[in-house]
Amino acid sequence: MAGRKSPNGSRSEQEGTPEPRRVPMREFSRSLPMSLLRAREAVMRQFRPSLRSHGLTEQQWRILRALTAVDTIEVTELARVAFLLGPSLSRILRDLEARDLIERRIAKADLRRGEVSISSKGLKLIEAVAPTSEAIYAEITHRYGARKLAELQDMLGELERSLAAMEVAGEGEVEADE
Amino acid sequence: MAGRKSPNGSRSEQEGTPEPRRVPMREFSRSLPMSLLRAREAVMRQFRPSLRSHGLTEQQWRILRALTAVDTIEVTELARVAFLLGPSLSRILRDLEARDLIERRIAKADLRRGEVSISSKGLKLIEAVAPTSEAIYAEITHRYGARKLAELQDMLGELERSLAAMEVAGEGEVEADE
DNA sequence: GAAATTTGATTAACATGTTAAGTTATCCGG
DNA sequence: CCGGATAACTTAACATGTTAATCAAATTTC
Numbered sequence: 001m002a003g004r005k006s007p008n009g010s011r012s013e014q015e016g017t018p019e020p021r022r023v024p025m026r027e028f029s030r031s032l033p034m035s036l037l038r039a040r041e042a043v044m045r046q047f048r049p050s051l052r053s054h055g056l057t058e059q060q061w062r063i064l065r066a067l068t069a070v071d072t073i074e075v076t077e078l079a080r081v082a083f084l085l086g087p088s089l090s091r092i093l094r095d096l097e098a099r100d101l102i103e104r105r106i107a108k109a110d111l112r113r114g115e116v117s118i119s120s121k122g123l124k125l126i127e128a129v130a131p132t133s134e135a136i137y138a139e140i141t142h143r144y145g146a147r148k149l150a151e152l153q154d155m156l157g158e159l160e161r162s163l164a165a166m167e168v169a170g171e172g173e174v175e176a177d178e
Numbered sequence: 179m180a181g182r183k184s185p186n187g188s189r190s191e192q193e194g195t196p197e198p199r200r201v202p203m204r205e206f207s208r209s210l211p212m213s214l215l216r217a218r219e220a221v222m223r224q225f226r227p228s229l230r231s232h233g234l235t236e237q238q239w240r241i242l243r244a245l246t247a248v249d250t251i252e253v254t255e256l257a258r259v260a261f262l263l264g265p266s267l268s269r270i271l272r273d274l275e276a277r278d279l280i281e282r283r284i285a286k287a288d289l290r291r292g293e294v295s296i297s298s299k300g301l302k303l304i305e306a307v308a309p310t311s312e313a314i315y316a317e318i319t320h321r322y323g324a325r326k327l328a329e330l331q332d333m334l335g336e337l338e339r340s341l342a343a344m345e346v347a348g349e350g351e352v353e354a355d356e
Numbered sequence: 357g358a359a360a361t362t363t364g365a366t367t368a369a370c371a372t373g374t375t376a377a378g379t380t381a382t383c384c385g386g
Numbered sequence: 387c388c389g390g391a392t393a394a395c396t397t398a399a400c401a402t403g404t405t406a407a408t409c410a411a412a413t414t415t416c
Contacts, residue, residue, distance in 0.1 A: 028240075028243050028244055028247060028259070029259060030331065031315075032221055032315075032318065032327065032330075032331065033218060033221050033222055033225070033236075034240075034261060035330075035331045035334045035335065036214055036217055036218035036221065036334065037218060037261060038261060038334070038338055039214055039334040039335075039337050039338055040211060040214035040215060040218060041261070042337065042338045042341040042342065043210055043211050043214065043337070043341060044211055045341070046341060046344060047211070048374090052374095052375090057374090057401065057402080058211075058402095059401080059402065060401095062206075062212075065206050066206055069206060074364085075364075075365065076363095076364065076365080081206070081207060083212060083215060083216060083219070084402085084403090085402090085403065085404065085405090086364085086365065086366080087365095087366075087367080087368090087402090087403080087404075087405085088401090088402055088403065088404090089365095090365065090366050090367080091366090091367095091401080091402075092401085092402080094366095095401090110363095110364080110411075110412070111410080111411055111412085112363070112364045112365065112410070112411050112412070113363095113364060113365085113411095114364080114365070137209070137210075139344065140210065140340075140341065140344070143340045143341070143343065143344065144336070144337055144340045144341075148333065148336075149210065151333070152210075152213075152330075152333050152334075152337065153208065153210065153213045155326065155329070155330050155333070156213045156214065156216070156217040156330075157213065157217075158322070158326075159217050159220065159221070159322055159330065160216055160217055160220045162318075162321045162322045163220040163221060163223070163224060163318065163321070163322075164220065165321065166224060166317065166318070166321065226404090230404095230405090235371065235372080235404090236372095237371080237372065238371095252394090253394075253395065254393095254394065254395080262372085262373090263372090263373065263374065263375095264394085264395065264396080265372090265373080265374075265375085265395095265396075265397080265398090266371090266372050266373065266374090267395095268395070268396055268397080269371080269372075269396095269397095270371085270372080272396095273371090288381075288382075288393095288394085289380080289381055289382090290380065290381045290382075290393065290394045290395065291381095291393095291394065291395085292394085292395075357416100358415105358416095359414105359415085359416085360413100360414080360415075360416095361412100361413080361414065361415085362411105362412080362413065362414080363410100363411080363412070363413085364409100364410090364411085364412095365408100365409085365410090365411105366407105366408080366409080366410100367406105367407080367408070367409095368405100368406080368407070368408085369404100369405090369406085369407100370403100370404085370405090371402100371403080371404080372401100372402080372403070372404100373400100373401080373402070373403090374399100374400085374401080374402100375398100375399090375400090376397100376398080376399085377396100377397080377398075377399100378395105378396080378397070378398085379394100379395085379396075379397090380393100380394090380395085380396100381392100381393080381394085381395100382391100382392075382393070382394100383390105383391080383392070383393085384388105384389100384390085384391080384392095385388100385389095385390090385391100386387100386388090386389095386390105
């Protein structure tokens, strides 16, 4: 009906029919990254409201959670366990410190390093949020099945390990020996 | 500077020993959200360099990929299939349009709706990136195992479905006793 | 032991995630 | 018709993801 519809001049398609382009790629919605993204979002959707009601984002929660497992921890190590990039962590720590949920000091032995620990206020917050989080986690486990959940985590872990080997293997794909 | 070290006044711990706090929660690094996050990151780490070398982010790629499967698509539907929130999509479409990778027009029947399609330039870009992406995907499949990969995706899909049921079920949990 | 390099952390700049508010266009009951 | 309610985006505002640059402190090298 309308004049020009088919913007792709190189295509021999006429207009009118919702013709899919022929780019031979995997069904998009079933790609592994999309599957993982959707699954994770489905999980986090359960937790976010509770965290938010306590004034915490997912990442802030991860950091505080990680801090409850140690006395003090260095920034780099914290980034590793909370799975955050340095810049993100820097910003969040600045905010958490301003809210008195954590405490920092500089390592005596190495003035470059920062040591972080949770404050008593932060600990109280964790203790306030934990029951709900645990309840949600229990509900998820129940709905999906504890057995299956454990299996899923095993498979995810193995996927990680499989890909870790690729990290460097593909580096020389262009150079061939550099 | 080096004066006080133990900031948590309520804790009876001395300093020196890396004593973990006692907050009875699941091992942090093995939580389902973390497992999914790490797995997805391990996967995307493989693709990002290639996408980046073509000037595309992961999300921009998702959008263009989704557009190759249709002639035109409405913004809301595109958000659904590319799994992006409206605001993110709005910004990205603005950018992609400015780069002439997509084309938009307003639906004649409903002036609120926008119809999006990929441009020939966008299509060429897809065709330039696709081979490398497919090769990476094939390598991942090979390393992890095609059988296992399919099984993993099935399990992720079932996890989604399990949690979809929770969405509304937990709504009234707060008003019951708060 | 001073210069060069490396390391730990932060800052900068840009893109996206997330929720809330705003805009314009449809729909709908009176 | 008309005005309120909805719907489809879009903007706004703030937080994080991501890469590059910066900066100070530690390590290595000559």
